[in-house]
């Protein structure tokens with residue numbers, strides 16, 4: 252039988268949502284006022300990190316607006332909008348590639364810049380560019396201040412002279428975008444649909460070889476300027492990772508109790524060039540740190556650290572060590588084995604292998620800290636705080652990015668973001684358990700794994 256909400260129920264839900272929007276808006280307004288009164292010289296890190304109240308208010312507003320639209324919109328209209336919303340992404344990709352934000356950086360907010368001038372600078376037909384920009388203006392990215400004259404909106408302004416962000420936006424426009432097209436066929440292929448082989452993902456279908464994303468990006472090719480070297484996309488990826496890492500890192504430092512680690516040893520497994528450890532070593536001078544990654548990455552790390560923080564290396568407080576995380580862990584009995592953005596790159600069997608090597612090296616009170624996006628199941632999780640009713644337990648629309656990013660992991664690595672329950676299932680196979688999750692304001696969570704449940 253069809254179950255439809257009665258008019259009375261719908262009205263009740265709508266009114267509750269309006270109440271929530273009202274209350275959350277007051278929190279946001281108070282924060283804005285406090286910001287205006289507050290000290291001007293906050294560090295960029297503090298500026299980016301919302302207070303816990305602001306973070307919660309934003310989640311509620313986003314979830315409530317999503318639900319409000321769903322209830323009030325005509326269903327076919329809404330479904331149609333979702334079906335072609337990839338053109339919104341495409342319009343943003345085009346604006347990022349054309350560096351429209353920089354072209355408009357000094358333009359008068361009331362006058363705007365005539366589209367013909369913008370078009371000439373970026374090399375796109377003026378009428379077509381108008382339509383791309385109007386698509387974005389409709390969702391409040393840029394503004395058309397008078398006919399054919401464009402200026403910044405508060406949101407588009409963030410893109411000015413922000414190469415890290417530009418690369419992060421563009422990242423979604425390249426192989427990941429082509430892979431979404433291949434995912435469509437792949438999921439219906441009776442054999443390939445069941446593969447969790449990282450070399451059989453939509454990425455390989457899109458690139459036409461069997462290389463993993465990083466192998467592909469690092470592959471030496473002839474570049475547009477005639478030189479031979481890694482693919483030009485690698486630069487965009489590297490910049491994008493710095494940008495996104497910085498944005499989520501501030502919340503991770505603020506919302507996990509790092510001080511409690513005292514003068515313990517933390518091994519950053521698959522730690523890249525050691526960006527997290529660079530921050531941790533400055534903020535928590537008592538910590539002893541080991542960065543492990545593949546040899547080529549560790550070589551890059553050595554150059555960076557000798558420039559950024561040579562004393563940490565010279566005194567031996569920070570060590571940079573080449574190590575394959577699919578081999579036995581050489582550093583035994585460390586207090587913490589830390590994995591940021593590592594497990595989400597791998598299917599379950601590979602994660603079990605990585606964790607089993609750590610389990611083998613752990614003393615009884617060692618822990619593994621996994622920093623990754625946490626998928627909050629739509630029907631809720633015992634490990635995570637549920638949103639207030641009538642929002643879905645995972646805050647609905649406010650959780651959208653975690654889910655779409657999970658699909659990006661599916662398309663690029665045949666891997667996944669995990670729910671706490673999925674991570675627990677993987678951990679158990681390696682002899683570990685999920686003990687606690689610190690939900691950080693930046694969208695990632697820090698999950699503590701131990702050998703024994705206390």
Ligand SMILES: C[S@@+](CC[C@H](N)C(=O)[O-])C[C@H]1O[C@@H](n2cnc3c(N)ncnc32)[C@H](O)[C@@H]1O
Nearest residue numbers: 521522523544545548574575576577591592593
């Ligand atoms: C997404 S990056 C995350 C880097 C770092 N943890 C961070 O949060 O910035 C994944 C890292 O895993 C490393 N990696 C991949 N395969 C590895 C392996 N078999 N052994 C060690 N590191 C590996 C890569 O070189 C890369 O630095």
